[in-house]
Amino acid sequence: MFPGANTDRDAAEYVVVGAPLDVSTTFQPGTRFGPDRIRTFAEPFDDFDRRSGQSFTDLDVHDHGDVHAWDDAEEYLEYVSGLLSDVRREGAVPLVLGGEHTVSLAGVTAVEPDVFVTLDAHLDLRTEYAGNELSHATVTHHALETADRAVILGARAGSEAEWQRAAEPDVTVVAPEAVGDWEPAFDDEAVYLSVDIDGADPGFAPGTGTMEPFGLTPREMRDVVRRVAPYATGFDVVEVNDRDDGQAPSLAAKLLRTFVYEHADRR
Amino acid sequence: MFPGANTDRDAAEYVVVGAPLDVSTTFQPGTRFGPDRIRTFAEPFDDFDRRSGQSFTDLDVHDHGDVHAWDDAEEYLEYVSGLLSDVRREGAVPLVLGGEHTVSLAGVTAVEPDVFVTLDAHLDLRTEYAGNELSHATVTHHALETADRAVILGARAGSEAEWQRAAEPDVTVVAPEAVGDWEPAFDDEAVYLSVDIDGADPGFAPGTGTMEPFGLTPREMRDVVRRVAPYATGFDVVEVNDRDDGQAPSLAAKLLRTFVYEHADRR
Amino acid sequence: MFPGANTDRDAAEYVVVGAPLDVSTTFQPGTRFGPDRIRTFAEPFDDFDRRSGQSFTDLDVHDHGDVHAWDDAEEYLEYVSGLLSDVRREGAVPLVLGGEHTVSLAGVTAVEPDVFVTLDAHLDLRTEYAGNELSHATVTHHALETADRAVILGARAGSEAEWQRAAEPDVTVVAPEAVGDWEPAFDDEAVYLSVDIDGADPGFAPGTGTMEPFGLTPREMRDVVRRVAPYATGFDVVEVNDRDDGQAPSLAAKLLRTFVYEHADRR
Amino acid sequence: MFPGANTDRDAAEYVVVGAPLDVSTTFQPGTRFGPDRIRTFAEPFDDFDRRSGQSFTDLDVHDHGDVHAWDDAEEYLEYVSGLLSDVRREGAVPLVLGGEHTVSLAGVTAVEPDVFVTLDAHLDLRTEYAGNELSHATVTHHALETADRAVILGARAGSEAEWQRAAEPDVTVVAPEAVGDWEPAFDDEAVYLSVDIDGADPGFAPGTGTMEPFGLTPREMRDVVRRVAPYATGFDVVEVNDRDDGQAPSLAAKLLRTFVYEHADRR
Amino acid sequence: MFPGANTDRDAAEYVVVGAPLDVSTTFQPGTRFGPDRIRTFAEPFDDFDRRSGQSFTDLDVHDHGDVHAWDDAEEYLEYVSGLLSDVRREGAVPLVLGGEHTVSLAGVTAVEPDVFVTLDAHLDLRTEYAGNELSHATVTHHALETADRAVILGARAGSEAEWQRAAEPDVTVVAPEAVGDWEPAFDDEAVYLSVDIDGADPGFAPGTGTMEPFGLTPREMRDVVRRVAPYATGFDVVEVNDRDDGQAPSLAAKLLRTFVYEHADRR
Amino acid sequence: MFPGANTDRDAAEYVVVGAPLDVSTTFQPGTRFGPDRIRTFAEPFDDFDRRSGQSFTDLDVHDHGDVHAWDDAEEYLEYVSGLLSDVRREGAVPLVLGGEHTVSLAGVTAVEPDVFVTLDAHLDLRTEYAGNELSHATVTHHALETADRAVILGARAGSEAEWQRAAEPDVTVVAPEAVGDWEPAFDDEAVYLSVDIDGADPGFAPGTGTMEPFGLTPREMRDVVRRVAPYATGFDVVEVNDRDDGQAPSLAAKLLRTFVYEHADRR
């Protein structure tokens, strides 16, 4: 159980769902251990948040546990999406723990946002990767099948085709150096917020599949989460694996907590 | 390059091929780093083998390098199989470095053995695993589509259906405790030898996807390799990952060397 | 959840309880992560046991989860003991995942065995360790306050006073070299079986607090578990930490499974 | 021996004392290895400090070695406190290597400062933690039994009660974002400086018990140490464990060196 | 092969040479694994560089592989220097992967620059270290036997004698805090750029022999590489070992890529 | 200090000397951390030895600490040899903690044995390795410049020339499979016993420079140490590095303790 997520499902305002998919990870695998690592490294956090004056245990968070992954990503996403749709229908906000970035598609399908906001080192705008149309590197591309537009914060890597795609009006890319000054502008748009932990500089999150130097600081990521949370109806943090000394899962767990505190404070 | 494998392809009697497939690994992933780890931990071995009086560098081994894996296992196996068929056609013996156990199927298809001999903790006789008909857990089942019979040495785990399948006359299972006394009996049969490193007890090979206690000692595995090598026309060592301090890849590299020394000595 | 322990509490024949106590660990700490590690490394095991023809999921095992530990060992043991007494009262067999060896005392108090059988590198017959009367190094001493006698299998370390205590008639010590030939002789005695993973040689279980070379092989430990299981009404496996590549927790998980298969087969 | 601490005790201006207490660590244990790790990772540092023009080996530092810890924290602190009082009486400055944060209380008792200045992610103002009145999480609370006031730099976590306590006039909390601009204002006050390494962001010090993201940079911590050192008569660096690749102990060792250079330069 | 370095030697504009020397490493050894680690962690990088609009695979990079190191540093450097001179003669730019910093001397001898620019935590201006005149700690001293002047960026450690040497007019030291504002001023001077990965703060590059806190951020290092690349005719990145979770080799690989993109864009 | 080695130098019967030489390690470096690791993992051992009825602390062992190594192996060995000669002159038995195997030469020179007995996977009979006449791979060759004969127990690797050298009458090689039955036959010969930890199978000692599978079990090594100790006047245990989870240093520390208990018991 995610520490402090001790509310029953039917009374929950937020529902944590672990989605340990790990089939298309390109370089270093291990996202299948992501949800476990995130829950574990959330252990030492205080319940109370001084900024908002709230306690996590008062915010009605339920942990559904993991949806054990199998090899067929498409089927798996469909299943998880159904589960997250139920969460939405019951009026709760889904909080997905990845698993590879692909699992965000389950969240997007369930939440049907107008805007897909993501912290990521990569554009993830490929239409396929190594023949796979459901690779983690295609997630923003697929998210745009549901959302009207995407905002990619901290991106510093992509293919030439991806950068061309990113130049179209429905995509906003905020370079790592500009993320600190970024302010959201959402007009009555429903927002889904996806945190690919590799948006962080590898020094702060080495436990991820595809490290990309020159990334964000934890505080920059936190500030984005704070700014976006009030508008969001779905959240995930993905691409954490078990290949570090706890830096990546600790940051991931804290960003999830940040999201919940800020969202609850503004709702 | 596998240390000492410095013969040109056209003069080679043995061809090392890395097949870092890592898509169906059930528990701990990382077989994609297997070939690299095995080559690295082969570095400190002496060239000379006292038992046979041979030097590895005299035995005409070529290292083809890795066939970079992609997500579609079926296509990948077909490609690798083609490559290994070429190796066979040129009169050389393929030595495959996995990668998950599934890659043995490329070897089996290329070599077309009468007997599939495997050191493995698991029966690998499933017809599918979690919906996947090409899982590593199905490799002996598929090998029997080509080979007439299979000998599984060191097996201590399997589903009920697998054990029933194993009771049929075309499968011989040798329990871990009986491996030391096992003697091969091949009448003019062509043999393929596949070493799943998890046949070893986890103390000797922790760096593998699905550890299974109560396994073989390194010497027991060595003796099997020595006994089978004279009959074999294809060899692989698989399921090594990067999650230990070198025990698994060191053992794997040594077993490959053992195979080559013994095979060359008897040819 | 321990993999396969999917029976409801009231229908359970066996109840897994995690007891991650980690206060008196002498050398390398980390037993607080023991239950988690054991559950995780049990993942890849097959449900079916060929020896007994049984499936683990049919054996009515429930996982109670962990009793989160706090600093006061005495209070903690009392609490856990109460819980295990309930398990006993309901007719189920407790299976405790440590945590430091001290947690066996909760099991012993609940089960009230005639004989305390333990696999351990150490005698654990101290009356106190560094001033602490509830140190892990005192567990067999305290077990003898409840049990009539103790059998310590694989012991190779102890203080002079402990060896003197061990020479008394209510203690049987079986040296590591003699464990293979040991046969239990219980006349209508109720037995509690405690597996301190450091009974194994460090090569097979490096992830433990106080490694002691020249220990048991996994098969020797398995055979003891098989021989004692039919007589036992309580079981634990303790002293696993998170400081290895999975060798210790994999062995611990397998020994627990061995206990359940054998116990169920003979009940 | 701390590298360069090669002065005899009676000629010493500074005395390093290792205090590897590790009993109340909440999450990841291992502070018992802290002093060793800090000494080891101090090895590669140059003797000479360009800023002050001093060599460490000229600054009369003695290393007392470790006071081996036992389970009773209260007794242990009393013992260490006695030792540090002797150090003070001889006119030297104690430099304590933790060990959990609790060991600062030995320093505070010996030094009897007017102000307790601490770099810490946590307020440590609890009156007890999980029933333990001597938990590391109570250290600033207890320090205030001796000191008149406390300054907590970099704090970003605490319970609601702790934040209320922190609002009282004898406590100054400097948020992580404000630490860079913080200037000390001590009027003839005796100061004790305690560095809890978890004040740093986890990227810079993953080897600690309770990582807390959004923390300080090493340079921010260095600047605090430089500013406070001239006023301080006691120093410690605590909460380093052995669970990283050297980042935490390297930083800890460097901050100790920074303290000594700056203190010696101003005395 | 360095990923993307798939040009033949005779068509190459850039030639990667691995120089895994590891004989004089002072503290933590393992630079012998540096080239392998750097190549491996370059795997996940995109081929395309948005800033320059170039693809790495179009930039004519060849990977010569490693020059296996032996114990005699002098002879080794001579050999490598000869190889790099050939590279220069063929009109290509050498890109050396260390190995300890000493290997830069092979590059300097081959390239004969007017200016030796280095990112380094250390001055490396010793004339010998522990009796060794070819220690990694002497590399800038020796480089000045060929080059007219040296620029050391990010230096924060050195002996008193080194700092005195650094005060002479042929050496420019840029403190870590000033590196962000540093602009190169080269008048028709040939430049060699050497990146000692320990220039970075240990949080960003723990896998190096002699960590030194208070260092550079990855972006600061990147900006130096970008500014110097247009003037450089030789490049190396050194002092990466295998003792971290990929942070150091990932950064090293990225800085090499940064160098090539920027150099190619300006040539 | 080696745990329990608390006797003053002038009263010592045994003197522990750390010799962390690490210059010629062929594959995985790190023997410079060997003495530290061995001392650390000796911590949890009981003082009392039941077999001999002795306590380690009663056996008059002194720990001299480490002789910090520098790059020039020849000079270093000379220095250490001088120190060990002093130890001998004072009537004590030197116990050397390596460091690479080369350090045995310091022991041999000081002790001047008739027989050099070594547990080793390798013959170490080279006259030079990669041009280095003082490589760890030449140690038995050099020992035979002092000793009349050598006994190499557990050897399974060597060059062709080494095996030829080993066939001469002054060398006895005992294959790993025969070590269990080996009995020493020393007629009034002075013996030096050197334990290269790589004599063990890698499963039991992964933390060493050149792992070689199919090696000895810890008990086989123990039995050799017990049989040789009564005849020996010098002892070392070498080639332990810091690249495992404690298996190698734990075994090394235990073998040293075994030597001392047995030697003291028979003297």
Ligand SMILES: [Mn+2]
């Ligand atoms: Mn992504």
Ligand SMILES: [Mn+2]
């Ligand atoms: Mn990404």
Ligand SMILES: [Mn+2]
């Ligand atoms: Mn298999």
Ligand SMILES: [Mn+2]
């Ligand atoms: Mn298997």
Ligand SMILES: [Mn+2]
């Ligand atoms: Mn015990």
Ligand SMILES: [Mn+2]
């Ligand atoms: Mn024990």
Ligand SMILES: [Mn+2]
């Ligand atoms: Mn604290």
Ligand SMILES: [Mn+2]
């Ligand atoms: Mn803290």
Ligand SMILES: [Mn+2]
């Ligand atoms: Mn340097």
Ligand SMILES: [Mn+2]
């Ligand atoms: Mn440097």
Ligand SMILES: [Mn+2]
């Ligand atoms: Mn040797």
Ligand SMILES: [Mn+2]
């Ligand atoms: Mn050896």
